[in-house]
Amino acid sequence: DTGVSQDPRHKITKRGQNVTFRCDPISEHNRLYWYRQTLGQGPEFLTYFQNEAQLEKSRLLSDRFSAERPKGSFSTLEIQRTEQGDSAMYLCASSLWQGVFSSYNEQFFGPGTRLTVL
């Protein structure tokens, strides 16, 4: 499968624990995005990277959330001291930007990691 992959697909944790999710983008995609989706809602933007640089972080994102993309390939999203309100589907997407004269680049989504905080 050459699409965006995410690991794990499901995570159940107790309140107060730390969790880390991984996203592997489509090979050679230089942009990587994280979104969060709760039941009955559209995906909500969290943060995105171009290569290893984190270009934007949502103002709604608390300091318990941190994301990295150290070598410009895979990315990790860590949530510290989880709360029940963090329960959601965490979606990763990637896209390829080929420069200012390229066509607008589609964001391809992964299958998501479903987090349940007890």
Place this chain on the structure above:
Amino acid sequence: GENVEQHPSTLSVQEGDSAVIKCTYSDSASNYFPWYKQELGKRPQLIIDIRSNVGEKKDQRIAVTLNKTAKHFSLHITETQPEDSAVYFCAASIAWGGATNKLIFGTGTLLAVQP
């Protein structure tokens, strides 16, 4: 901040009828508007998109229209089929130099096509 409103939240049509989903965006700088289809338990998939320099775009049974003045855009599906049943999300983005940045999504429309 940026906001995208989407209506209706649910839509039920008979097979073969048309379906229309409408969205309104708040940020006048938005210039890229994709539509995603999400089947139950699956990832969102792009079905069509439109840029602000185009008023309408069509791809077989799917079309999208954009009214920049009113900040409205709509998805039109003709000759609906049961496999069109899914949740549809509109989104808006400020894209520059071909690069799409964060997508601001609407709340989704659950489309049910009755055979």
